[in-house]
Amino acid sequence: MLRQFSIFPTGLTYLKLMKKTTLFILLPALIIGCSSAKRSLLKNTETFLQSAFYDEQFTGFLLINSQNKDTLLDFNSSKYFTPASNTKIFTLFTALQLLPDHIPALKYIEQGDTLFVEGTGDPTFLHSYFEQNSTIDFLNQYDHIALHLDNYKEEKLGSGWAWDDYHYYYQPEIGALPMYGNVTTVHNSSPMQVTPSYFKDSVIAIRYHKNRDLEQNRFYFSSRRKDTVEIPFRTSALLTQTLLQKALKKEISLVQQLPQSDKKVFYSVATDTVLKRMMQVSDNFLAEQLLLLSSSTLSDTLSSTKVRDHILEQQLSNVTHPPRWVDGSGLSRYNLFTPGSMVTVLDKLYDQLPHERLFDFFPAGGINGTLEDWYAGDAEPYIYAKSGSLGNVYCLSGYLLTKSGKTLIFSFMNNHFRQPTAEVKKRMQQIFEEIRDLY
Secondary structure, rough: OOOOOOOOOEHHHHHHHHOOOOHHHHHHHHHHOOOOHHHHHHHHHHHOOOOHHHHHOOOEEEEOOOOOOHHHHHHOOOOEEEEEHHHHHHHHHHHHHHHHOOEEEEEEEOOEEEEEEEEEOOOOOOOOOOOOOOHHHHHHHOOOOEEEOOEOOOOOOOOOOOHHHHHOOOOOOOOOOOOOHHHEEEOOOOOOOOOOOOHHEEOOOOOOOOOOOOOHHHEOOOOOOOOOEEEOOOOOOOHHHHHHHHHOOOOOEOOOOOOOOOOOOEEEEHHHHHHHHHHHHOOOHHHOOOOOOOOHHHOOEEHHHHHHHHHHOOOOOOOOOOOEEEEEOOOOOOOOOOHHHHHHHHHHHHHHHHHHHHHHHHHEEOOHHOOOOOOOOOOOOOOEEEEEEEEEEEEEEEEEEEEOOOOEEEEEEEEEOOOOOOOOOOHHHHHHHHHHOOO
C-alpha cells in the first residue's frame, strides 16, 4: 500500500495561521527541525522562488524522497493546476495497469468463410512510425471480411479541446479503428508524396492559412514548403471502409453488429514501444487511443470516460486530491490536477516497476524527446520527466537523481504566466540543479 507523504506539522500549522504573504516568509516554515541538508536545500531553493518573477503566476511544487516518502519541499501541492501533457502520466499508469504486453489490435469472430472484426482503438495500424504489417497480414488470410465500427460512440474530438486546432498534426480525431494515425502525410518531393495515397487528389498546392477545410478532407500544402506535414483527416465509417479496402485490395462489408459468439483478440506491437513513443514525444493521438485500448480490456464498448472512472475508483481510489481528468493527452483546458496527485501516481509507478524500465518511458533531460534541449546532466541524465505545455502553462513531473545517489519524485507546475516559457524553464533548471547538487 502507498505510504502517505509526511508534511511537517509545524509548517502546516504556520501556513494555516498566517495570511498569504511573500514566499520568503512562507517557505522556511515548511521545513523546521529538518536536517542541515534539507535546510540548505530550502535556503538555496527559496532564493529562486521568492523573486518577483513568480509574483504574477500560479506555481506549485512538491518534492519527496522515493525511499522514505519524506516531503522535502511543498508549495501549493494541494492546489489544482491545468496540467497540459502531464496528464499523460495518468494515461501511462492506466495502460500499465490494464494492457497486456502486446497491443490488442482487433477483436474478431470467425463464422463460416467470413471474418467479423471490430477495432479496439489500436493506434499503430498502418502508422508511419511503427511500420509493422502484422494486422494487414492477419486480415489478408481471409477472403470475406465484415467490419463493425459502432463500438465507439463518444466524440471524435475531446471535451475542452481548441476547436480551431483541428487542422494541426497534434489533434487528430479519435476512433475505434484508426488508420495511418488518422493523419494525411504530405511530403514535398517530385512528385509530391501523399499518405494514404487515397488523398493525393485532395491536396491543393497553394499557401493557405489552414491545412485543411473544417468539414471536409480538402488539404492545403504550399509547393514552397520543404518539410513533411501531417494533417488530421475527417474520419467516418465509409472512409474507414474505403481505406481498408485499398490497403487489403479486397471488398469489405460493414455490419451493424457482430454475431453472438465469443470474441478472440489479435495482438500487434509491443505495448512498451507505444507507451515510450507517447511519453517521449508527447504524442496526443497515441495517448487518446491508449485510453480507448485500455477500455477494450474492460468491455466491448470503447469509452475513455469509463476507463478513467474505473482507474480513479479502483487503482487510484486513494489518490491525493482526486483530479478532474477529462482526456488522455492533456489537450483539454478542463483537466485539473494537483502536484500532490501527480506525485502520488509517480510514486506508485516507482514502487511497481523496475526503475530502468520506468525511466525509459520518460524523456531524459538533455538526451531525448521533449527534454532534449533542457535539464542536461553532467555525464548522465539526472531528470526523467514528462513536460506539459499549453499557452501560459508549463509543467514538469517525474524523477530527479541527486549526486548523492538519491531518487526524488517531483511535480513542478506553472500556470498563468505571461513571461516567455523559456524563462520559466531556465528558472526551473536552476532549482533542479541546486537540488541535484545539495541533497
